[in-house]
């Protein structure tokens with residue numbers, strides 16, 4: 001695991017692509033005064049490594065935002081819920097809010113049912129916040145502000161604009177095809193994090209290519225772009241070259257094959 005400071009209080013946890021797995025994982029965490037907002041929980045138990053780092057520094061997760069319900073974004077919810085239900089410091093845990101689109105409550109209930117309620121948390125610990133995908137929604141928490149727009153991926157996919165207390169803003173697309181909503185949400189952000197699943201020439205409707213991602217960044221006036229969520233087809237190509245055809249701002253690739261100093 002590599003931890004990269006993106007902005008004051010905003011970190012990217014980058015995990016190596018494990019043998020036999022399709023994609024490496026990147027998770028963004030926003031910290032504020034001992035509290036953390038976690039953006040998607042990921043999968044392949046990467047969450048436990050990340051949690052270790054937060055635990056060591058006594059940072060408690062108070063918010064989780066879920067972009068959509070595909071396994072590569074939510075499988076580690078199992079580890080998250082189980083670790084929250086039975087932490088060594090049971091009494092010291094903090095209540096948290098988990099936000100996602102309509103269907104989140106049902107998704108959580110079905111997950112908890114599947115595990116015969118070994119993942120069920122008392123309501124005073126976990127609050128479920130279902131966000132309307134039809135509107136631009138804003139939520140304010142003590143250390144973070146969240147704004148959402150729907151994306152072109154599944155009927156319950158959300159992109160998040162996350163603002164830290166210092167005023168720094170990060171926009172995370174989750175999975176998406178090209179859409180106006182993400183351009184609108186990203187305008188003026190300090191950092192835009194976009195998925196980039198497939199290379200130019202192999203466009204897939206509900207995901208982005210480097211060129212499409214860069215077009216979004218350019219239209220949103222972004223000067224700092226981080227691309228993540230590469231499928232092997234994309235990693236096999238020169239992603240930077242595809243980006244540089246149209247995007248001139250700072251470019252960071254969340255790929256395992258590149259080393260970036262920030």
Ligand SMILES: [Zn+2]
Pocket residue numbers: 068070153175
């Ligand atoms: Zn997806």
Ligand SMILES: [Zn+2]
Pocket residue numbers: 070072073175229
């Ligand atoms: Zn995905």
